[in-house]
Amino acid sequence: MNDIALVLWLERMYRRLRDTIQTRTIPALQSYFEESRTGAEVVWSRSPAHIRWFVFAFLFAAASRFWRLDMQSLWLDEGATWAEVTGKSYAVLARELISPDAAYPLYHLLLKGWVDLGGDSEFWLRLPSALFGALAIALLTLFVPRQPQRGFLLVLAATAPMFLWHAQDAKVYSMLLCVAVGLTMSHWRQKRWWALLLVLPFVHRLGFLMIAVLLITPALQHTGRRRTAYSIAAFCAGLISVVGIVDSIRAKAVLGAPTVFPLRSLFDLVARFLADRRWDDQIFSLPVWLWILPLLALLLLGTKQAVDAARTGNAQSLQLLFLAYIPVLMIVLSYGTTSSFDARYAVFSAPAWFVLMTNGASWTVHNVRLGKRHYSFVRVGRMVLLLAIAVNLVNLFEPARGIFSGAPVKEEWRVVMRELANRVNRNDVVVLHPPYALPLYRYYRRVTPDPLPRPVMFTVFSEGYRGSSTDLVAQREYQRRSFDVQFKAAVAGKHRALLVIAADHAAQIDPPIDAQSPYGWVGLYFQYPQKTWPCGGLDRYGVALLCQSFPSIAGTADAPQPEKRIDAQFGEELTLRGITIKPLGIFYQPNGTIPIELYWQARQPPLQNYHMFVHLCQRCNEPPFAQNDGPPLMGYGEAGMTKTWLVDDPVHDERSIVIPKYIKAGNYAVILGVYDDSGKRLPVVSAEGGVLGGDRLIIATIRVINESVIIR
Template sequence: MIASNISSGTQRGKADRLLPVAILALAFILRAFAVGHPALRGDEGFSVALAAKPVGEMVALMLQSEPNPPLYFVALKGWIAIAGSSELALRWPSVLAGAMLVALTYRVGRAWLGRPAAAGATALAAFNPFLVWYAQDARVYSLLAALVLGAAWLTWRAAQKRGWQLWVWAGCLWWLALFAHYFAALALASIFLALLFAPRTRARWRAALVMSAGIVLTQLPWLAYVAPLLVGHSKSWISAAGGVELLWRLLTVFSAGQASAGASQLSQAIGALLLAALLMWGSVILLRRALPAAAWVLALALGTPLLLWLLSFYRPVFTEQYALVALPGVCLLAAAGLSGLATAGWWGKVGRSLAYSTFIATSFFSLSNYYFNPRYSKSPDWRAVSDYLARTARADEVVALNLPDPAFYYYYRAPMPVEAVPAAALAEFGAAAAAAQLVQLRDSYAHIRFFFAPSALYDPQGFAGEWLQACCEKTDDQFVAGFRVQTFDTPTGSLAAQQAYPVEFESDISLTGFRLVRSVVPRGGQLQLTLFWLVRAPVAKSYTVFVHLLAPDGFNILNGDGIPRNGSRPTTSWQAGETLIDTHSIVLPADMPVGVYRLEIGMYERESGVRLAGQIGSGMAVDRFILPLRVQVE
């Protein structure tokens, strides 16, 4: 009997030791799985672009436009020199930092809450979709969370013992965390308050103060350097929000992950309500049964979000990734609540099992969408965009990005030059400067490949797209990997592509030629004909251009009549000597019979409907002309 008890105890001990190892292994697998498959997103592209610059230029840019601390970008620069700049290589440091964060969660949890709660917190952190997502992101946040948690743990250990060595190590980690992101200061302030309130550590406040002062003093040269920009800097994409909204946003992403990364509204609602209940119950459990650890867990879990909320009264700064450093503390606090349920009888154990099962189920639902559903991919398919541009590149063409994304430049391999249009956010760049930039493009290139993406923060009214539509001939409009890509020919490109067809009309108007971009058009598609007019003298009357699609029997079945240039250039506005490029479109019905069709064109007076006569060379004057082309409808 005694031997049996010893054997069962040994087995339980082995299981207790193997469970954290198994959880850590699974955490690593979840973070490393297909990490190099998604294309880089814009912020990751920014990281690569900044890391590619010389250190001096990098630091100068941080003063001029983006006041990021340099640690992550300098480290990434060194890493790229060793491992290369593939998606896998760029994200691998975050994978390692994410796995280390889970391991630290177990170590801190075991020290503060005991082995069972530590294992529970580790499981919650291992499966957490928000932590997994940022552990596969070439940004600082996964590293920052690991640095903050390690610094908090070393600070706690230093406060438990005499001596200065652990204070130095803790100070070093806090220094690195602050040099990774300025909001690490919020976590440092929270942990300092925890040390003051915790019964067993408050006596070490002087040592903690010395450590904090040392960190601040060594950071002062850099802070003085970036202070002018840092004080007035704001993120235009961060909007003000109320306390209830911020709380709900945190609860949803901390429990089930981001909606953009695969979480459904239902899974977010269930996860948020369950997490809120566990955090409240965990707080009660810690304050009643583990008071020495309560201040530390609560500071880690709640300190940074609360301080971010308070800062938001001064300036909108709250966004979920800034609070990521609090998530290990949230896992610890929730695990404390779940451990408390285990002492409440059979119903508590059942509730604990249901809670763990619910968290794991919602996590796997979100992660399966994130891994396998293209709808929830981390970024657009920039590889497909790059392949399309390389495959269709032409001479004398420029690529114009309506909303520049740093990830685009990481993948772009085509020979065409690239410009952001407008060159900066329209509100600060100005419509006049944007128009001047577009005029320069129009006069410098024959073709413009335009990524049409009006944004509320960059080009809210689609100024660039409207300008190109008014000045140039649109020859294509399609979606490539989710992006609307429009192709324009500038006047230079359009005139070079016209098919000569000289017609002399009355009222000193000449037709010099035409252009049919596509002679084969599917049913339900759009037929586009461009006419080229030359004005010999001012025109007194307003004429309408008619474009008729003729059936094989000669009957007119569809028309594209209109004032020239989509109504923007009536003939009364034409100037002597001007060449006008005039595009007309006809939308084909989806049930249109297939076959070969013809096009006839001409002009008529807008008021009376009388057609304008014209002739080709010395031929007879007629009021309509059938163009020498065929349109195949399929």
């Protein structure tokens, strides 16, 4: 076949293929999708109205719960959840279903399967909570029999800050809300009520308290043996919950921790339920209690209506009142005098609160005269409801505090761990405080491909005092002495110490020493270093990174020495004695770091505070691929200002270059330079050569092979 025949044959085949697609394939696909669309429309139109509403309500609630689901870092409790589901086997988690020490075993068991299915990213860990949260709201709206009350309840609950928080939190409380909604809208004569009742204790052990409350209503509705049986069951469930609460308080008791009072706890719980804030917080400089007045008004109006209905023998209203207030009062009275109080322990009362608030929106005032106009009725409740929804939206988008403000509202472990990864060196010791933050340290090691050091933790603060259990001063002194000994042992032989600390959580076991600082003994050791050099850090929401460098190797009087000696003069004042460059792992990797230690000394008293830069470059007359630029020790302390350096006094400065994620294979140079405040670079003189342009020095050469950077 010659070329012309081949071209003609290809043209004929092209036309046949085009005609087949136009006359057969496309019409067939159109017919298929049309039939599918028509079938879906038929199924949708034939579905009961409450099913269609449920689907709409679920999608409406899910939209707000999926939005920015993984924007915030995991916080302490979410880290504990991750550790549970990834650190335990299915067999262990299954045994915990009947263990009295496991608070919410069913959630952990289900989440482990979920993680095995799709991984353990922040989004995937929180997705079950978002789904349970959307499902809870969609089900809750079905409790209201008609419109527009259903729509009111949907918008009010979907914008509730507390519901949104739990829906974007990898904890059990969104699942608990969902089960609580199912029980709230069910009747004890229904099978699903009994099924949910049996599941509830496995969702959360405090579910026994809700079971006790739920059994009160059928006990009052029956007589004879059935009343006795329901009463005994309610008493047993209540007794189990009380014993569990007492054990929980004992386990969490911390000597010297601040306590609260039941009335204050009640105020905090109300503020948490209605605004997800503390009672003494502020929103736009106004107290929280002022903002939640519309929500409180709806709650009180709905409560009055429920009380009136319960007096007429309405069992549903009676159960709604029991669910709304008995668990709240029990939690407040039990935890209200301890530092362990947390409003989320009573979260299964929240659905009843929102149903009551929606019922309160039906408040109508009749025969109203405003000026010359007369109104037969005014729907005051709906006006208050719209105001309450507006308050929810203001709360959600309040700058720096709202969940949807874009600002951090959870501890920023992701940011701080990335900063730690960017700074850590082989000769560093990393301290983590408090020790129970270890799961988050382990989780966020993934921010870098480099292996991070295993952190040092001081358990003396959580072990308790081995003397008097009531002498707080003696306990604190014992902790200080023990910590001092343990810290010196941990840093022996190291050049620098880095502290990762969650101050609010650390305060539970290592309380602040004075009101001027949020830190206890561990934090103060870094915040106000003695005989060490401060070397900066990072303070972010809920977690901070602090640094101190040791002028001499910890535990000795010897100054740290470089592995590679270099005698290079920068100007007339500074001498580079040498460098140490070692990978944290076996190889350097993209998105990892090149840790560098620079060893300096002054030849004569420096007249300016100089800055140093290290560049990673290939064609070094062009902009570098990556760099680290700044004064020594990040400019902190006297050692961070070269004007304070003494002649021949050794100074070591640790810094790192972050390797770009995508970097081509080839040879690269690491170059060093020094410049003054005006930006003028100091001239470089080195007997070993490697000087570029008279003001930059090649201190190392690296080679990138298969996305791994290897020092040579």
